[in-house]
Amino acid sequence: xxxxxxxxxxxxxxxxxxxxxxxxxxxxxxxxxxxxxxxxxxxxxxxxxxxxxxxxxxxxxxxxxxxxxxxxxxxxxxxxxxxxxxxxxxxxxxxxxxxxxxxxxxxxxxxxxxxxxxxxxxxxxxxxxxxxxxxxxxxxxxxxxxxxxxxxxxxxxxxxxxxxxxxxxxxxxxxxxxxxxxxxxxxxxxxxxxxxxxxxxx
Numbered sequence: 366x367x368x369x370x371x372x373x374x375x376x377x378x379x380x381x382x383x384x385x386x387x388x389x390x391x392x393x394x395x396x397x398x399x400x401x402x403x404x405x406x407x408x409x410x411x412x413x414x415x416x417x418x419x420x421x422x423x424x425x426x427x428x429x430x431x432x433x434x435x436x437x438x439x440x441x442x443x444x445x446x447x448x449x450x451x452x453x454x455x456x457x458x459x460x461x462x463x464x465x466x467x468x469x470x471x472x473x474x475x476x477x478x479x480x481x482x483x484x485x486x487x488x489x490x491x492x493x494x495x496x497x498x499x500x501x502x503x504x505x506x507x508x509x510x511x512x513x514x515x516x517x518x519x520x521x522x523x524x525x526x527x528x529x530x531x532x533x534x535x536x537x538x539x540x541x542x543x544x545x546x547x548x549x550x551x552x553x554x555x556x557x558x559x560x561x562x563x564x565x566x567x
Contacts, residue, residue: 366504368524368557370450372494373473374485376457377460378528379437380465382427392419402456402484424457428464433471434530436547441471452494453477456484456513462567485513488521495521506557511538524557 376382387397393416395404405416444451453473455462462478473495477490484490495502507518508526513537518525527540528547537543542553 366560368449368506369500369504370452370494370498371444371506372452372454372491372518372523374507374511375453375455375462375465376512377510377530378434378508378514378540379471380433380469381530382431382465382505388419389423389488392423402479415541421460423456424461425464428461428524429468431465433469434547436549437471440547440550447558450474450498452498454485454490454494454517455479474492485509486516488517491517491521491523493537495523506554515538515540526554528542 376384386401389401390397390399393401393405395401401420403414405413405420408416424550425498441451446515453462453476455477456479457465459476459478459480462476466472475494477493482489482493491502491505491507495505498505502522503524505523506526507521507523508528509515509518510528510530510532512534514545515525515527519539524542525540526542526544527534527537529537529545531545542551544551544554
C-alpha cells in the first residue's frame with residue numbers, strides 16, 4: 366500500500382531545541398536517564414503539578430529558540446504537492462508546540478500533544494491521527510528520532526523511519542528505514558510513497 370499520511374515527531378526530528386533533559390531531571394529530583402513523563406505520572410498530584418511547571422518552563426525557553434532542520438520545508442512541500450497528509454505527535458506540551466511551529470513557520474493537522482493522551486511509546490496518539498485522517502495504520506509512516514517514536518509506530522502498525530541527524534543509535538535496526546537527515550532521503554522512502562519512483566524534486 367502507498368503511504369497516504371506521515372506522522373512526525375517534533376523535537377529532534379523537525380526542529381533542534383536547546384532542551385537539556387538532564388537539567389530538567391535534576392531540577393525535579395529524578396535520577397539521570399529517567400523517562401520524565403512516566404515518572405511524573407506516578408507522582409502525587411501536588412508534586413506532579415510542581416514538576417510539570419518545571420518541565421513547562423524548560424520547554425518554553427527552548428521553544429523560543431528552536432530552529433528547523435535543513436531539508437524539512439522542502440520535504441513538507443513535496444508531501445503537500447502529492448496530497449500526502451502530515452500530522453504531529455509529540456511528548457511536548459501543546460503550548461510549546463504552538464510556540465515552536467509559529468517560530469519556524471510550519472503547520473500540521475492534526476497535532477497530538479502530551480495533554481491529549483498517553484505519550485509515546487504508547488500507540489494511542491498514532492491511532493488518533495489515523496482515525497482523524499480515515500487511514501489505516503498500514504498507509505501511514507511514523508518519522509522520529511528516538512526509540513519511543515519507533516516503538517509507537519511498530520505497536521500501532523505503521524511503517525517507521527528513524528532520522529539520526531548524525532547520532533548513532535543502537536536501536537536503529539528496529540526502524541523500517543534509517544536515514545541521516547532530510548537533505549537526501551533514501552530510495553526506500555520514495556518507494557513507500559510513489560509507484561512511479563519520481564522523487565527527485567524534493
